[in-house]
Amino acid sequence: MFESLTQAPADKIFELVAKFRADTRPEKLDLGIGVYKDQAGNTPVMRAVRRAEQMILDAQTTKTYVGVAGNPGFRDAVRDLVFGGAVANERVASVQAPGGTGALWVLMKLVDRANSGGRVLISDPTWPNHEPMLEGVGLKVDTYPYFDPATRSVRFDALMAKLDGLGPNDTVLLHGCCHNPTGANLTEAQWDQVASSLRRTGALPLIDLAYQGFGDGLDADSYGVRKVAATCDELLVSFSASKNFGLYRERAGVSFAVARDKASAAIVGSQMGNIIRAAWSQSPDHGVEIVRLILTDPDLRADWEAELTEMRETMLDNRKRLAAALRKASNSDEYDFVAEHRGMFSLIGISPEEVTALREKDAVYLIGDSRMNVAGLPRDDMDALAESIIAVTRA
Ligand SMILES: Cc1ncc(COP(=O)(O)O)c(C=O)c1O
Known part of the structure; x- marks a missing residue:
């Protein structure tokens, strides 16, 4: 064959x-x-990671399955780190995924279930795997202007013109802070305009977030995600702990779906769990338990x-x-x-x-x-x- x-x-x-x-x-x-x-x-290996790993080795009594949605304490701690209370917890569904890329894949599958074969816009330029991942799940790919090589800055007017022309059947894959490969980020005022446009058009934002803390600080770097979460009824976020916790090979990530209300969040969460069950079924726990310990233990967190x-x-x-x-x-x-x-x-x-x-x-x-x-x-x-x-x- x-x-x-x-x-x-x-x-x-x-x-x-x-x-x-x-x-x-x-x-x-x-x-x-x-x-x-x-x-x-x-x-x-970060200092707090080493200490958390030792704590796991000393305290863990079983390696049994955690569940399709993964480690709940990890997901809740990362939810608070990312959203910082910008949206009611009951509207946020989450599942653990193998790294930010795995989290992105679950969200792309979810978009395809909600809007089969729909159009997803990616930035020009973007990471080399965005397009093949979208095509792999059966979604249609289009682009929006992002970077001007002549000025080495964001083509913001062209970006807004494209976003303003979108509709409720479109999904737009945006880069969280420091995530776009060019180094040119949106300012807070530009995020405000992006969020207002998404609210107006009803297009679904999907934010790839793998560098929180690498730009200007943990809170400053989540400005865009929090603004969009506070402005729009629906939002998808793929989170990676690979870079900011240095956990690359441990594959620690979360798929977040913000829905318009608690009932809708429960349905969306069930779909994400169902996607995972039909793929890898259970996610690796070691890396995410490290992240949970670091985010919930004040001493480890301060060190991290x-x-x-x-x-x-x-x-x-x-x-x-x-x-x-x-x-x-x-x-x-x-x-x-x-x-x-x-x-x-x-x-x-x-x-x-x-x-x-x-x-x-x-x-x-x-x-x-x-x-x-x-x-x-x-x-x-x-x-x-x-x-x-x-x-x-x-x-
Ligand atoms: C498009 C994209 N998003 C997010 C990530 C985050 O990294 P990881 O999947 O290793 O968590 C990567 C890294 O390869 C990536 O290419």
Whole structure:
């Protein structure tokens, strides 16, 4: 039967990881994959995670199934972290899912059950898996304008023009804070306008949220989600604990559905449970129990928030250092936007050929569209990196 199959297309991010691993040059620098890195280039296990893990090892008495919807204490604690009381708890249905991507998949299946084959709009550009995931569940994909490579900022007027033309059968996949791959985020005033438009048109918002705490702080980063939750009757949110708890391989995520009332939330929750039962049936518990302990134990939580703040401040400082080094190397303000962007990524705006040259010449690895992970930047060697970047753009 397998003769009918051909090689599946490679994911460009995983392809880059393989190339980086095979590169034997000691000075190689991975600025591609979306994981946080410290100055030694490691992705650390967070302090509070280690302590919570030990508590689980000491106290856990069984590994029996938790249930289709997953760990309830985890889901409730994350609900409070994300929504901060912006919407009544009884209107929020949730199920645990394997990571933010798993959570997104459950929500896409839910949209397809509610509105079979409906249209979902994704940002231009977006993550490489948004489109195939939507197509995989049978939904139709369209795009909305998001990023202007010339100004390295959000094309807000064009974005609003598209949103204002949507209707109640449309779903729009929005990026939570720091989630879009470009580094350019919506301001609070822009989120207000987006929320009002969604309320007016009745289009269903689906917010992919994987970087809460990586921008300006845990509460500041949830402004958009909370505004939309407080404004619209219905909202979907996929939450990931991969980045802000450093739990990547533990696959800790939640699918949230905000419904118009308690009865509707119960129905939506039952559908999400039913989707999971027909897929993986039960979710892994270890990572989410770590998150539950951290969010509910005041001491662990304070330690986690302190380390998250250190990570955020390191990324902000890296941004400032790289912008200054690029200003010096290019003798222009063309790259000042790097310091204005937020989160782990910036599209630095060099061509795919220049990205390839940077990799081949200086062993600096970026995604082909020139997306850079600022967490991996060499803070004490920024001038050399900036000079390499400017050199390939002038070759
Ligand atoms: C589109 C998208 N959303 C969310 C995430 C969050 O990461 P994870 O699925 O590892 O929790 C990712 C990471 O790959 C992603 O590609």
